[in-house]
Structure formats: C-alpha cells, structure tokens
Amino acid sequence: MSTPPRPAVVPPQPWDFPAARTTCLPNGLTVRLQHLPGQHVISIGLLLDVPLTSEPAGRDGLAQVWAASFTEGTQAHPGTSFADAVEDCGAVMEAGIGYSHVQALVDVPASGLAAALTLLAEAVITPTLTDADIERHGRLEAAHLTQQLATGSGLANAALRRAVVDPSFRASRGRAGWPDDLVGVAGPDVRAWRAATHGPRGAVLVISGEFGEDALALADAAFGSWTNPEQASVHHETPAGRPRAAYLIDRPGSVQADIRWGWFTIDRTDPRWAGLQLATNALGGAYLSRLNKVLREERGFSYGVSLTSAPLRSGGISYAYGSFRTEVVGEALALMPALIDVRQAPITEAELTRARDYLIGTTPLRYATAGGVTSGVLGLLAAGLDTDHIGTQLAAYRATSADQASAAASALLDVDAGSLVVVGDASALEQPLRDAGWDPQVRTADRPW
Incomplete structure (x- = not known):
C-alpha cells in the first residue's frame, strides 16, 4: 500500500473578529x-x-x-x-x-x-x-x-x-x-x-x-421595560502601585514554597502593551521560555515557572510565579533576576518570532465558539474597549520589534523593583531570602497583612 502524500501546509488565512x-x-x-x-x-x-x-x-x-x-x-x-x-x-x-x-x-x-x-x-x-x-x-x-x-x-x-x-x-x-x-x-x-x-x-x-x-x-x-431611575453613577478607579517590599508568609512545616514576584504595570490601552505581551511570553509565557527552561527543565526546581500580565481597566499586575521545593528557594530567587533582566540579555529575534506566532495564531481560537465571542466582547467592554482592539493588537504584535519588546520589559519588569511574596516555612526560608537580596517582613498565614 502506497503512503498517501503529506498535505501541503499553507499560511493561515486572514481573520477578523466577527462583526456585530x-x-x-x-x-x-x-x-x-x-x-x-x-x-x-x-x-x-x-x-x-x-x-x-x-x-x-x-x-x-x-x-x-x-x-x-x-x-x-x-x-x-x-x-x-x-x-x-x-x-x-x-x-x-x-x-x-x-x-x-x-x-x-x-x-x-x-x-x-x-x-x-x-x-x-x-x-x-x-x-x-x-x-x-x-x-x-x-x-x-x-x-x-x-x-x-x-x-x-x-x-x-x-x-x-x-x-x-x-x-x-x-x-x-x-x-x-x-x-x-x-x-x-x-x-x-x-x-x-x-x-x-x-x-x-x-x-x-x-x-x-x-x-x-x-x-x-x-x-x-x-x-425593553427595564428601568431604574435610582441607578447611581459609577466610579472606575485608577489604581496605583506600592513601593518595593518582600513578604514571607509562614506555613510551618511546608515542604514547598509558593513564590510571586510582581510589578504594577499597564493596561491594554498603553502603547507598550503589545511589547509587554511579547516579552512576557518569551521570558515566562511559553514552555521553553527563559524561566521555565532554566528553573524547571535544567535545574528541576519546580513543576513550572511562568510570567504573565493581568490587566485591570486602568493599570495592571505583571508577575512571575511558581512553586518550589523549600531547599532550592534561595537559589531560584538568585537566578530569577538574570532570567528576566532584558537589559543584560535582550529579547532575541527567535524569541520574538515564537512569541508573535503564538499570540497571533491562538487569537482566533479563543473566539471560535459563540461562548468565546460573548466572553471576549464582555471582557473588552468591561475594560473600556471594543472589539476593534483585537485587530489593533494583532497589528501591534506584527509591528513590534525585538528592541521594542525589550524596552517594554526593561521599563515595566525592572528587576530592581517589584514586590516579592513567598509562602512557606519561614524558619527555613528567611535566611535564603536575605541571601538572595530581599529583606522580608515575616507574617503569619492567619494574619498575612
């Protein structure tokens, strides 16, 4: 029996969000x-x-x-x-x-x-x-x-x-x-x-x-008959960030620690948003991103380490996160800055291409069902945007260079800033955090703030 010919792989067809x-x-x-x-x-x-x-x-x-x-x-x-x-x-x-x-x-x-x-x-x-x-x-x-x-x-x-x-x-x-x-x-x-x-x-x-x-x-x-003359006007806040700090929340006897290193960053209306998305994907959003490749694949410190951005209507939170064995937390924290710091190691063209292909290629999949379309529309409207933002963002991904992605990450993911949260056994973690350059405030799990 002859082997059937392999189907030709063609470039993806143009896609637009469905009109309303x-x-x-x-x-x-x-x-x-x-x-x-x-x-x-x-x-x-x-x-x-x-x-x-x-x-x-x-x-x-x-x-x-x-x-x-x-x-x-x-x-x-x-x-x-x-x-x-x-x-x-x-x-x-x-x-x-x-x-x-x-x-x-x-x-x-x-x-x-x-x-x-x-x-x-x-x-x-x-x-x-x-x-x-x-x-x-x-x-x-x-x-x-x-x-x-x-x-x-x-x-x-x-x-x-x-x-x-x-x-x-x-x-x-x-x-x-x-x-x-x-x-x-x-x-x-x-x-x-x-x-x-x-x-x-x-x-x-x-x-x-x-x-x-x-x-x-x-x-x-x-x-059509719904009315509410007493409906109050709404206030959408514009939050601000806090100064750099470190918090160690004690869970005595825990054999692993949960790490969050976060920055107050930007929302989707900021012109740097596409650059930040491309950079976070390269640094910690993909399986072979810098954080996961070193801390999971090469060192075996964790089941997975990621970096993501969660935009608010105004501003947002970008953060690296993962769970680590207690005994390697200090070493992991010592390695993380170099893996995120694009001032020393800018985003490469290969990293940018992989991130761009992923972000552009998966966008239509999120809106492939009626539920995906409705959820997408609601999410954008809640952020003060409309569905034309999707096309604008795709175009921005295509137009953003590796240098621009690096510049966005350098400005927004400053390794000399941001705040650290570690949840784990404080008796085993306080000194490793100090050795890694942090001065943690120790809190109990029942009164963490």
Whole structure:
C-alpha cells in the first residue's frame, strides 16, 4: 500500500473578529447581535457597568454573594422553580464579577432563546434575594474562600495583590473580599446594593450564535421595560502601585514554597502593551521560555515557572510565579533576576518570532465558539474597549520589534523593583531570602497583612 502524500501546509488565512449589529433600546440598554452561522448553542451575556468600587466601604463581598445567589429565584419563579425553568429550556445560567463589572451568562439551544432571555431578565430585574439565600451563600462563599486561602498558591495570589497595589484602592483586595466579610453579608445589604447599581444605563446585552431575525425583538420584549431611575453613577478607579517590599508568609512545616514576584504595570490601552505581551511570553509565557527552561527543565526546581500580565481597566499586575521545593528557594530567587533582566540579555529575534506566532495564531481560537465571542466582547467592554482592539493588537504584535519588546520589559519588569511574596516555612526560608537580596517582613498565614 502506497503512503498517501503529506498535505501541503499553507499560511493561515486572514481573520477578523466577527462583526456585530448594535442597537440601543429606548431605556438605554445596548444590544449587540453577533450572528455566527453554524453555532446552534446561543451564548448570551449581560454586562452591567457596576465596578466593585460600588460596594459600600467596609462591605467587600456583596457582589460575590449576589452572583452566587443569582439563580435562587425571582418574583415570577420563586425558589427552586427558577432553576427548574432554566433547565426546562435547556439553558445553563450563571453570574460572575470582575473589578470593573458584574455579568450574567447563559448558554442555550437556539430553540430556547426566547425563554432564556425572559428568565435572564427576571433574574436581573426582579430577583427575590431572600435573607435565607443570601446568608447561606455568604457562608458557602466564605468556606470556599477559606479553602482557597488554606493553600500556598491561593494565599500567595491574595498576598501579591496586597503587595503590589496601593491598599487605598479596591483592586488591592480580592474580588470576593475576605472570609469574615462574606460571613457578615446580609439580605438587606445585597438588595440595597443591587437596587442602587443595577439598571439599563451602561449595560450591554450580547447574543452570539445562529439565531433568527427576531433576536432583537426577543431582547426588547425581555428587557425593553427595564428601568431604574435610582441607578447611581459609577466610579472606575485608577489604581496605583506600592513601593518595593518582600513578604514571607509562614506555613510551618511546608515542604514547598509558593513564590510571586510582581510589578504594577499597564493596561491594554498603553502603547507598550503589545511589547509587554511579547516579552512576557518569551521570558515566562511559553514552555521553553527563559524561566521555565532554566528553573524547571535544567535545574528541576519546580513543576513550572511562568510570567504573565493581568490587566485591570486602568493599570495592571505583571508577575512571575511558581512553586518550589523549600531547599532550592534561595537559589531560584538568585537566578530569577538574570532570567528576566532584558537589559543584560535582550529579547532575541527567535524569541520574538515564537512569541508573535503564538499570540497571533491562538487569537482566533479563543473566539471560535459563540461562548468565546460573548466572553471576549464582555471582557473588552468591561475594560473600556471594543472589539476593534483585537485587530489593533494583532497589528501591534506584527509591528513590534525585538528592541521594542525589550524596552517594554526593561521599563515595566525592572528587576530592581517589584514586590516579592513567598509562602512557606519561614524558619527555613528567611535566611535564603536575605541571601538572595530581599529583606522580608515575616507574617503569619492567619494574619498575612
């Protein structure tokens, strides 16, 4: 039997983010229809312009408990009858929060679009949010967060945000608050917050998939009567960073340590964003990036070491992270600066090409489904951007040189700056951190700040 010929590999075809049909309803709600032929599971997303700065001072966690209680019942479908109605139309519904927004997501077969939109509108506009449901979800969310913070990685992630972002800003604290905050959330608090902040002004409804010509009419029927004259104006903060510091959070007896080395950097509107993305991929975003190649592959210190950027609406956090055996932490920290410092070893053309090919090549894959399109649109709108940013960013990747990527990394990932968080056995780690050039403040895991 003859071997069939190998298929020819052709360059990828030009790609653009799918166009939207956008309409603003009389009540101020924007509706975006992303028609995607062949996508018969419709993805619906509702973005509310409600940043976490809308939570009253000292009441972190209200938004998280609202999101957890989102499908617990409405005036038309109280209690479990709401979940039954969602299931009857074949839908899956959930809510979530970010620092600059809250959102609700629904996936539903095309045949159930009308029913799903009606139920989504009920959950947003006429929820019951009973005291019992709120208090129960407050306790559940507190238990879940406590479980996260009981791990080295969960505690390191929370501590990094505190270490990098000025504590006067909401972005310095976890989205869900702290377990004690969540336990104290009560029904009247959540209902008052929702009534003051949720309304059609600034909200966007996104419907992605293959739907009929009546999709706009269905959206209008579900949401067109939504009003809230008391809807408050929103405040989107512009956070700032903190001075360099090091924190060693003690977990006695731990055989490994979780390391976070972070900088307060930039958001996606900064002209250096493409350069930073290319640089972080080369330095710590790819499997054979500098950090992973040396610290995992050559030294065997860790299962994996990465460098990434997490943009906020304004500013962002870039950080290296990994888990290391306790006995090698000092050596790993001593090696990391040289692996990140592009002043001494600039990004090479080969590294830039690999990073560029990856970032450009994977972009269409993120938007290959209706759910990916809806999530992508919501994420961009929450950041104050629109979908034209995707094409702009792809063009910036193509235009950025190795020198420009190095310049962005040199300015933003300064190895003489940034803050360090290490979670592990302090008795074994304090001196190695000092030997590596850090002067750590030792904290206990139950009171890390």
